[in-house]
Amino acid sequence: MSTRGEYVEKLKAQLDEWNAELDKLEAEVRQADAQLKAKKEEKVAELRRQHDAAKQKLAQIKEATDDAWEELKGGAEEAWTRMKEAFLKARTKFD
Secondary structure: OOOHHHHHHHHHHHHHHHHHHHHHHHHHHHHOOHHHHHHHHHHHHHHHHHHHHHHHHHHHHHHOOOOHHHHHHHHHHHHHHHHHHHHHHHHHHHO
8 A cells, every 4th residue: 555645646646647638638729610619628627627626635635634544545536537537538529
């Protein structure tokens, strides 16, 4: 089992990766035609909301007591799974 510090670093690295991917998707939105742009903007907005939720879970884990962080880990894993699935779906719609 990983320590809280290792877990936080893993989650932070994933958030950074997703943030870079979001930046790429937003750049694609800016270059899309009007009809596609609206659809892509909506999808990117949803990804940003999920990204922010995952980021909030990370903050909660960082601030948690040693005993409480293990309990928060389950919620974080769920948020990460939703985010990963959303990115996979978004990427297929953007391609």
